[in-house]
Amino acid sequence: MSERVWTAGVIVIGDEILSGRTQDRNVAQIGIWLNVQGIRLREVRVVADDEAAIVEAVNILRARYDYLFTTGGIGPTHDDITVDAIAAALGVPVVVHPQARAILEGYYAARGGLNPARLRMARVPQGAELIPNSSSGAPGIRFDNIYIMAGVPHITAGMLAELTGTLEGGAPLLSRTLGTRAPESEIADLLRETEKAHEGCQIGSYPFFREGMVGANFVVRATDQARLNACADALKAGLEAAGYAVTEGGI
Amino acid sequence: MSERVWTAGVIVIGDEILSGRTQDRNVAQIGIWLNVQGIRLREVRVVADDEAAIVEAVNILRARYDYLFTTGGIGPTHDDITVDAIAAALGVPVVVHPQARAILEGYYAARGGLNPARLRMARVPQGAELIPNSSSGAPGIRFDNIYIMAGVPHITAGMLAELTGTLEGGAPLLSRTLGTRAPESEIADLLRETEKAHEGCQIGSYPFFREGMVGANFVVRATDQARLNACADALKAGLEAAGYAVTEGGI
The missing domain is CATH 3.30.70.600 (Ribosomal protein S10)
Incomplete structure (x- = not known):
């Protein structure tokens, strides 16, 4: 009798990984964490900060595996296009999530206040839920089986800790x-x-x-x-x- | 007037990268090296030691980019299936390359001699050329625009050094x-x-x-x-x- 095997894909989003400027550390930490959840990481794609590339990878991997994790591109600057690209892949609009806005208002109250760039980090594909960020304010995002995480490894580590035990999985390897x-x-x-x-x-x-x-x-x-x-x-x-x-x- | 931009993809082959056991270091070193050659790394895929997964990634990326590099899975053991999978993707048989065999005979002469496992490392897709390996005997392999490199980062570094200046590229970024x-x-x-x-x-x-x-x-x-x-x-x-x-x- 063969067991149900739960699977995941990861998309690493960022020109800095492809140029070699930044050494990725998220694949290994997500792979180890998934295994403890009883989920096998089956495939990783690293793509540029380019909407068409992100859309293609998201639509293939979210259909192919039980779970899809993305890292990178959810910050406040012009090169952070992950939320827009994933919303485009899903065919839903981008909206400001009221709870994310409230979190950012609290976080930035003593750090100069919320400005338009910081408010960008409250934007989510319509219908999404938040993943708590224990270290720097801006939350991660969940939409169906897609988990949108930070590029900075220790922030993603905190988000994974929040998610521990919440994903259905099988027997750990x-x-x-x-x-x-x-x-x-x-x-x-x-x-x-x-x-x-x-x-x-x-x-x-x-x-x-x-x-x-x-x-x-x-x-x-x-x-x-x-x-x-x-x-x-x-x-x-x-x-x-x-x-x-x-x-x-x-x- | 826009310049011709030369592009590359990388496929990292290995269960150990997906499980998080091994931290990949080849993507960053290949990305940096490609840039010096005037070639942009556009996409990376990490796939398991699984023939179907390797075939799919090879056939998509070798057509999509000017160059395709693979790392991993060219050693002597049963889980090293890269050469067979790439030959299957190309639709050519696997043959023993006489020069590779001679290199391995020389390398292993003082190390116990060539055995069937070591001879596996002389196998190439029919029609391939060799990429010299300055550190450990078994050569890398080139077939058309595909460059098949080792998984161990310092061995791949030596192969990249051998290839420096041999790939046509554009202006470095x-x-x-x-x-x-x-x-x-x-x-x-x-x-x-x-x-x-x-x-x-x-x-x-x-x-x-x-x-x-x-x-x-x-x-x-x-x-x-x-x-x-x-x-x-x-x-x-x-x-x-x-x-x-x-x-x-x-x-």
């Missing part, structure tokens, strides 16, 4: 990591055969080259703890039989 | 960064109007919240140095007139 100094090319057969012998388990192989040492971390993943351990234990025994010391948790 | 302690929401009008007054220039606004301080870096981009400086100088003067100290190069 469990994992166990085994590190060795083995070149992965010497134990490729063992990896493939161990995975094949353990239904419901996947083994990922992640080589590293550090301080002149060659090695690899093997990550065994499964939703069932007993199956996970049976597979990881078999892999560990196989690595040790081949003469490699194994470090639980990885190197 | 120049940039100047101005940092201030201004909340971006206080100077949004200035940004929009300065951009509008300077044709061929874009201004990106990147807020930060560090050590309790609010501020933003403004990145002015243009292909023409004189236009870039005119726009950045006007923005700097506007920021200073509004009472904000400006740090050239950003904060």
Whole structure:
């Protein structure tokens, strides 16, 4: 009997990620958080601050996955076009959300007051709900299965914390990591055969080259703890039989 | 007269990026490198180690952009399926490239010899050329406008260095960064109007919240140095007139 697997996509919006000026950190934090919610991140797209590009990605990914998260482009400046683009994708107008306006009035009361640029951050696709922002006033936005988050990673981290436990998901993917100094090319057969012998388990192989040492971390993943351990234990025994010391948790 | 703009897409292949286990570093380094070649990175997709997902992304992006780069999935283990998936997307068979085999034989001569797993790294879509790998033996692969690179960032860095100057491109996008302690929401009008007054220039606004301080870096981009400086100088003067100290190069 196969379980329902819940899935998500992420769209990272921003010229600064594509130019290499800014190192994205949201994909990894959202991927880790989704897994704890029992949801698998299946696909990420990074697109420019360009309405047509955002609309295309939003309409494909919101239909393809159970959940869609976007990051970036919800600030107060002219290059922040995410809300307008998502509203265009949805075919709904953009409106000022009264609660978002009230939040921003409170937040900016001691910071020079609400001006037109700041009020932009109260704009939402009509029918949307807010996602609380514990660190900087301007809220995130939810519309159906779309979660519109900030570009600044610690603000998105706070929004994810607010959402924890509120999304329907399945069984979280469990994992166990085994590190060795083995070149992965010497134990490729063992990896493939161990995975094949353990239904419901996947083994990922992640080589590293550090301080002149060659090695690899093997990550065994499964939703069932007993199956996970049976597979990881078999892999560990196989690595040790081949003469490699194994470090639980990885190197 | 508008210049020809050369474009690229990137596909990052790997479950470990989607799970959040591994922080991608290839998008930023490829984006920066492309810009120096006069090529704009327009779109990135991160997909799982899944043939159908790779085929779909490859066939869309190789047609949409002048160049397509992929990272990841070209190692020796069972989860490395990039070459097979790209060959399937191209409709060509996978063959052992004789020069790649010779490179691997040399590299592994003092490392236990070539075994079937290591020989997997000599497999290419039929008709492909090799991209030299200065750090670990197994080469990258070029087929038409597709550049198949490693997942390990320093190996991809070496492959990019080998490719420097070999891709046809246009004018590199120049940039100047101005940092201030201004909340971006206080100077949004200035940004929009300065951009509008300077044709061929874009201004990106990147807020930060560090050590309790609010501020933003403004990145002015243009292909023409004189236009870039005119726009950045006007923005700097506007920021200073509004009472904000400006740090050239950003904060």
